[in-house]
Amino acid sequence: MKDPIDTLTPMGVMVLALLREGDMHPYEMVRLLRTRQDDRLLTITNGTLYHTVARLQKTGLIDEIGIDRDGNRPERTTYTLTDAGRDTVIAWVRRELPRTDSETDFRIALAEAHNLERDDVTALLRERRSALIESHVAHRDGLRAAHERGTPAQVLVEIERQEALLEAEVRWLDTLLTRLDSDGLRWGPNDFDDTDRYIAQRKAAQQ
Structure with missing residues (x-):
């Protein structure tokens, strides 16, 4: 059986990294990725992201926790990161950050390096x-x-x-x-300079 890290795509890494911030549905994921201009790193389409989410769930890296049926909006399934998903995204970033043979993978690893x-x-x-x-x-x-x-x-x-x-x-x-x-650059998964802005982004993407 393949190690999940070997089948993880760059899009899968970005989805897992998003879920480190909290549970969310795919529509929110797409909006956040575009708001943060992560589409400069790779092409983001609704179809590709939903397909990625399905694969991640199948491999046990994320799990469904509920379905939102608010008003006239389409049903939205909310996903959470599993322990395996948390370990896998960190392992992927660690593996790709020092490598020099894939520019795309390195750019995504660097973009997610703040999780380390x-x-x-x-x-x-x-x-x-x-x-x-x-x-x-x-x-x-x-x-x-x-x-x-x-x-x-x-x-x-x-x-x-x-x-x-x-x-x-x-x-x-x-x-x-x-x-x-130096101490001039704040760093780490829980040490953002502009936490309020990220909270505002999350709220806007949930609408």
Whole structure:
């Protein structure tokens, strides 16, 4: 039997992370994701989200806790996060945060990294930094060798771009790690700077 983490999609991660905030129905999930502009990370459609919710329930990561029949609105099923779901989303973020082979998965892991404790995130990002530096050195040295061989510059532009992106990400990561090492950046699942705004978002999405 497959480990749930191996079948978890990026959309599934976002749904599980939402349910860490509290029980909610899929309609509220869609509205929150769009309000928070998480659709810049991946395409969010009602059909995809509802399908994801069904899969998560089937694998025991979430559970149905009730159906809302308020007024003339369509029935809305409310879901809660199970212990297995809570463990799985954290395990997925931990697995993907240091990896460098999937930009989409890393961006979602980074967006959900606030669900981990500061020390955990710092250690994982330092692991990622080491991998990025290794890749940057390989690209830089490869470019130098290619130029020395007289390789036409026009066939090297993609490698030049990747080398520049790797260098820029290391600089950005160093800045983030410095902030995490200080007291200036509040961090952790229960330490948001603007909790009132998130509460207001939840209330608006429930309508």
